[in-house]
Amino acid sequence: MPTYLIEIPHSEKVSDCMHVINVFLTSGSHIISQAHWGCKDGVHKMWFIYDFDSKEQVLQSIPPLMRPQAQIVELNKFRIEDVSQYTTE
Template sequence: MATYLIEIPHSENTFECKQVIKLFVESGSHLLANAHWGCKAGVHKSWFINDFNSKEEALQIVPPFLRHSASVIELTTFTKNDIQQFAEANSH
């Protein structure tokens, strides 16, 4: 299983922002109800990280009308050796 970051932007309009948050909470999904929100900082996006079998599976937990604007990003952890090899390969 891979780890994915799901980012969902939404309107900064106060009413619409509250409606999106309410939708997430009422969806019953543990992931959506526990998303991280940037609204108080003026960044109208939600994020959550979890393991999924595929990008498509990760996207399925996003409410249907928000899927078109969602970004699903597979996350990778690099070791120090991985980073050194990458740096050496790109130094030529």
């Protein structure tokens, strides 16, 4: 099952920030409630990493109002053997 990094930016306005956090925390999703937030450090984004079957499944886990801003990245790991196959001669 692929692992995805999801990043969702939001407004710096305190009222908007609190609203977005509340939307996620009350969404009922245990995935979203485990999100990491950068707001206290002035980076108004939330992130979470989770395994999903597809990007479509990721989108369904995000509240509809936040979907257009979401950046979804499938993550992978490389081994030395993987890197060597990409070396050019």
